[in-house]
Amino acid sequence: MAKNSSKETKIPDVLAYTVEAVPGQLAPSVASTPGELFGSAFSYESLGLKMDPRTLPLPLPKNFNPLDTALTEEQYASSLVHGRSVVEPYRHPRTHSIPVASIHFRSHHVELLNLFTHFASHAASALGIPIGGVASLPTKRTLWTVPRSPFAHKKAQENFERKIHKRAIKAFDADGEVVQRWVAYLRTNALAGVGMKVTTWDRVPLGIGNAKILKQNQDSATNSRLTAPNKIKQLGEEIIKEEQRNA
């Protein structure tokens, strides 16, 4: 019994998402001949397709590796099966465990958060980004107690609350551009009612700190007259001069 349960909780293999096509048989077999479905003059080349849609998804070799460059983009894309979103996403193994991004999600509604973190995890899986699991961060609960009446009657009060549920996903090892794609995809498909805060860590050349400080100093030197504290100081000195002249 214990053996079985450990098998179920195992992280699914990438092959779990691929279906091996049986030659001569379509997965959703409604029309048996292309003539029935598309008319007798059907040819996939005429539609601008490079592959015959009836042969998709392509069978993948048993020792399939998503990072294998021998597999073409088309072959890889055609191996994806619709409906895999109902299962947990495949988690790519980390290569170096270097954190590259951390996304925080926050919402008032747990269901929306669960949906969107599931979506984000699947997107990361499809882009080949190794991610940690969805971590639950502490829920922020704000309480208000106000009198029920507009005036007096302090003894009759009412309580209100607002909960902010939070989740976090960490990404590792992926290239910065891939992470940017992932974030852009999540932003374009953002879910109403779910906020997102993205932190990314980039690799920068040595000595960037000094360069930044130098630039900041230059900027502050050129903008010194514009800041409010400097304006106050300047005006104050003028006042002192004038008063001392009058005295």
Place this chain on the structure above:
Amino acid sequence: MPCARVIRDIKARKGVGANEIARRAYLMVARNQTLPTQVRLHAQMQLNTFGRYTRPTTVNNRCHETGRGRGVISEFGLSRFQFRIKALRGELPGVHKASW
């Protein structure tokens, strides 16, 4: 039509914004103990010539709906009763009745 107190608050906010730098400059001179007393006294007298609605203490957060100046929940900018009405109507995102 907003009540007179709201208009007064708007006036104060505008006045404070317009005179902030000049006021702070005079204040800096008046509070500087290294300066001669005469200079500081003059600066203090100059401070007094500014109008009432240039002082930052005259600005008071008021309810957006009713203009009430007390019991304002700053996060929503509403007085406590308006907050209750809106929360019960579901107009404040995520806010609902609590019990424990």
